[in-house]
Amino acid sequence: SARAATAREQDTAAREHTRPYDEVSEQVETRLEGEQVRRCVRGLTELQRQAVDLAYYGGLTYREVAETLGAPLPTVKTRLRDGLIRLRDCMGVTA
16 A cells, blocks of 8 residues: 555656756747847848838838838838848748
8 A cells, every 4th residue: 555655656746747947048048049030130121121120020010011111012011021031041940
C-alpha cells in the first residue's frame, strides 16, 4: 500500500513537472527580434515605411492610409505589398 501510494505521488509529480521557463533567454530573444524588425523597417523606402507604419502600427485600413497620405488606393496597396515583401525577405521568412 505504501509503495503504491509513493508510486502514485511520483507519477503525479512527474506529470505536473513543467520545464522551467527561461525568462532571461525569452527577453533576449524578444529584444533581438525587435532590433531585426526595426533594422528591416529602416530598409524600406520612405513611402513604403509611411504606409506600413500607418497600416500596421497605426491600425488604419488601406483606404484610411490612402486618405492620410493623399495617394490613390491602388498606389497605397502596391506600396504596402512591396514593403511587406521586403520585410519578409529581410526577416528571412519563407513564403
